[in-house]
Amino acid sequence: xxxxxxxxxxxxxxxxxxxxxxxxxxxxxxxxxxxxxxxxxxxxxxxxxxxxxxxxxxxxxxxxxxx
Amino acid sequence: xxxxxxxxxxxxxxxxxxxxxxxxxxxxxxxxxxxxxxxxxxxxxxxxxxxxxxxxxxxxxxxxxxxxxxxxxxxxxxxxxxxxxxxxxxxxxxxxxxxxxxxxxxxxxxxxxxxxxxxxxxxxxxxxxxxxxxxxxxxxxxxxxxxxxxxxxxxxxxxxxxxxxxxxxxxxxxxxxxxxxxxxxxxxxxxxxx
Numbered sequence: 670x671x672x673x674x675x676x677x678x679x680x681x682x683x684x685x686x687x688x689x690x691x692x693x694x695x696x697x698x699x700x701x702x703x704x705x706x707x708x709x710x711x712x713x714x715x716x717x718x719x720x721x722x723x724x725x726x727x728x729x730x731x732x733x734x735x736x
Numbered sequence: 737x738x739x740x741x742x743x744x745x746x747x748x749x750x751x752x753x754x755x756x757x758x759x760x761x762x763x764x765x766x767x768x769x770x771x772x773x774x775x776x777x778x779x780x781x782x783x784x785x786x787x788x789x790x791x792x793x794x795x796x797x798x799x800x801x802x803x804x805x806x807x808x809x810x811x812x813x814x815x816x817x818x819x820x821x822x823x824x825x826x827x828x829x830x831x832x833x834x835x836x837x838x839x840x841x842x843x844x845x846x847x848x849x850x851x852x853x854x855x856x857x858x859x860x861x862x863x864x865x866x867x868x869x870x871x872x873x874x875x876x877x878x879x880x881x882x883x884x885x886x887x888x889x890x891x892x893x894x895x896x897x898x899x900x901x902x903x904x905x906x907x908x909x910x911x912x913x914x915x916x917x918x919x920x921x922x923x924x925x926x927x928x929x930x
Binding site for chain 1: 755846848849856859871872873887896897898899911
């Protein structure tokens with residue numbers, strides 16, 4: 670499948686992947702993050718059950734301390 | 737548009753600022769200078785000596801509530817700004833009450849968990865409201881790593897990677913860059929509104 674991940678085109682071999690699987694494949698190990706799928710917030714408890722399909726737009730925003 | 741017509745346009749606009757530390761105090765001052773109509777400032781903390789390496793406060797304000805000190809400093813720069821202050825810690829579900837009257841909201845917390853809480857609250861409860869966040873500004877150098885990324889109504893300013901730690905603290909130059917980038921993003925959004 671082909672998705673847009675953080676504004677970049679990204680291809681995966683599988684037809685569909687959960688958000689958790691994509692985080693693992695991309696090595697996103699951020700402790701704190703905000704995830705949006707097609708503009709909608711996906712809360713932390715929903716990463717396993719939320720499936721990403723071809724054409725989807727996924728954003729992973731790393732929450733970083735400092736200000 | 738000249739300076740006067742920009743001021744006239746901005747004088748009808750309201751911006752909410754969540755947190756009045758390094759990001760919030762500098763961003764608020766930049767917006768006050770250009771003639772923003774109203775600022776809603778929220779912070780529960782008091783000014784400490786260790787804040788003065790990056791935050792828009794003065795020696796004689798140590799011990800004061802940040803929102804009071806900042807309102808005072810803004811008044812000295814531009815007394816026309818209507819400053820509303822709230823001495824409170826923002827929690828989940830508070831955004832709608834605090835910010836529904838704002839044209840744009842600025843996330844200016846220091847802790848990552850607070851940033852996450854506000855971003856999620858805004859996305860859930862005020863999804864159409866532009867939110868300008870600051871992510872990644874510790875240390876020095878790396879000027880070109882600081883950038884703006886848009887994700888729908890979420891505007892992310894910062895390098896999105898440099899985490900604060902003891903040997904890589906937040907310091908005035910880079911924190912100020914991100915705070916002013918947030919103010920510049922707010923200005924851009926406001927200038928594109930009717």
